[in-house]
Amino acid sequence: MKTRTILLITLLLLSTLAVYATSSPKPIASGQVCTTFPDCWNYRKKITIKNNVDKDLTDYQINITVHYGSGTDTNYDIYLNSHSQTDFDDIRFALPNGTLLSYWNETLYPGDNATFWVKVPNIPALGTTDIYIYYGNPDAGYAGSGDDTFLFFDDFSEDLSKWTIISGTWEIINGELRCTVDSDYSYIRANYFITDAAIHVKIRVGTAGYYDNGGIIARYMDTKNYYAAIFYPDYSGHQHRLIKYTAGDFAELAHTSAPDDTNWHKLVFVLYGTSLGSWLDGNYEISATDNDHSSGYVGLRAFDTNHHFYFDDFFVRKYVSPEPTISAVGSEENRKDVTITLTPYNIALSSNDYFIAKYANDTGISIQHLTNGTNTLNIWSDFVNITLISYLSNSTARYLLDAPTNGTADFEGTIYPYTSLD
Missing domain, CATH: 2.60.40 (Immunoglobulin-like)
Incomplete structure (x- = not known):
């Protein structure tokens, strides 16, 4: 015994x-590199996340924007007081016990700000959970992963093995997904099935022309049954629309204006029960209620006459309404x-x-x-x-x-x- x-x-x-002190990072001996977490990170802040729905949330993706300089921390905006790397490669997120969390850097403006998505393991129903953001390590490299953070992720840096081409010509060109329309509409669906979710993608048209449009399809079963959030950048219409096809019948659910250019734009499509919504560059919000389709695949659609559509950074994350919020940020x-x-x-x-x-x-x-x-x-x-x-x-x-x-x-x-x- x-x-x-x-x-x-x-x-x-x-x-x-x-x-x-606040003005001096931890000195590293000449010739030495320090990357052990958390020993080599000099600063951190506590982030309190509040669940606004009456059910536990697991592995939920939270959006956080960090700023290199000084300022007042607010919901989703955290200031690092010039203590991080200017490219934010040393950013890490962890639980209070030191367990590292999966994360991905969506946007980066060196020396100014960056936007991250963090996968939080558990947020209790109508309760809160704490995580920490760590920074201040000159030797740390970027360690984020979209595949580890989201339900589905593709930055089109490899091949199309995660996708099924329905129609049209879809190919990866210089790290972007390019669609060449061979018929009226071109479709590609991800090998991922959803009920409720938020779907994100970057989108642009090569040369805007009459009726050119592209966007996200969701709860897709076939080309005659699906919802879509569509971006029309052509110079005659330039609209942002929610549409549906049911048994081949088309219906517009909502629309608003959209930019008429060939720049990159961020398109988001959210589905939660019978509620549908879409954002373009964080603006032009449109929403609708419909119950024709309850589940299906996610993917992309494009239509044009003689031009190309381009897509990048496609990802699917969990979604509830209202979403969790950052309720407090602790002192540095x-x-x-x-x-x-x-x-x-x-x-x-x-x-x-x-x-x-x-x-x-x-x-x-x-x-x-x-x-x-x-x-x-x-x-x-x-x-x-x-x-x-x-x-x-x-x-x-x-x-x-x-x-x-x-x-x-x-x-x-x-x-x-x-x-x-x-």
């Missing part, structure tokens, strides 16, 4: 190695390195022993027991790990010893707490 030993160990705070915190020693030394260890540790907690410091991205403190001798089990009080925590063999070890390690700059 395996014995469990309870040891009382006092964590003695030896010295504060460094406190990083910077990393403060603290070296601690666990005493006494030379304690006999057995695998899976428990012990309780009491530590001195400086005012304003929330100690995060994180080393190399895991909830562990390293014991340098014999490669023994101490894993945090639970907090017993504000200054006491319970740990589990993981030793491959019985033996002795000197307990010493470094923890990385954060302290508010306010």
Whole structure:
């Protein structure tokens, strides 16, 4: 029978190695690169997300815009006080326990702002959840992934293996999807089936002409049954429309004006029960209610006479109405390195022993027991790990010893707490 030993160990705070002021990032030794999360990130802010519907949301994609300079944080706009890289490659999102979250950078204006989508694992019904944005690491590279973040994603950097061509000529040219219309209408559908969702795509026409139009199809079953959000950039009509086909019969559900140019535009089509809506560049909102189609595939449609339509950054995400909102953004915190020693030394260890540790907690410091991205403190001798089990009080925590063999070890390690700059 395996014995469990309870040891009382006092964590003695030896010295504060460094406190990083708002104007100076953590110094990195010459020739060294620091990319271990979160050890090498110097700043973070807490983001509180509120669920506005009475059901739990899982793996929901949240839109966040970050600004390089200083300003007042508001819903969806977070200012990094010139502490991030100018290209925002060091941005990371994580849960309070340090678990990294999937994310993707949609737009980038170096030195100014960038827009990210973050997949949040759980937001309780009518409740809130907290995540953190980390930044301030000059060595970090971009680590986002559209495939990991969304239900369906294609930036057309590879091939069309995720799609089924229905009609027309669809091909990837220089990282963009180009449609050459061979008949009245050209269709391509993604190999992804939806009921409710938000569908995003960038769209432009090569040369605008009479009746040229293209857009998103959804709840598509065949060319005679589907909904569509369509962009008409031609110089005679230039409209943004919601339409449907049911058993081959066409009906317009809503329309408004649209730009008459050949620039890139962002088209969004949302479907939630019988509610349909569409945005073009965040403006020209149109909506309708209809119950003809409840589910189907997503895809793209184009029509023109002698021109090409181009598409890029197509993705599908979860959607509810009203959507979750950012209800609060915390003050900027910077990393403060603290070296601690666990005493006494030379304690006999057995695998899976428990012990309780009491530590001195400086005012304003929330100690995060994180080393190399895991909830562990390293014991340098014999490669023994101490894993945090639970907090017993504000200054006491319970740990589990993981030793491959019985033996002795000197307990010493470094923890990385954060302290508010306010």
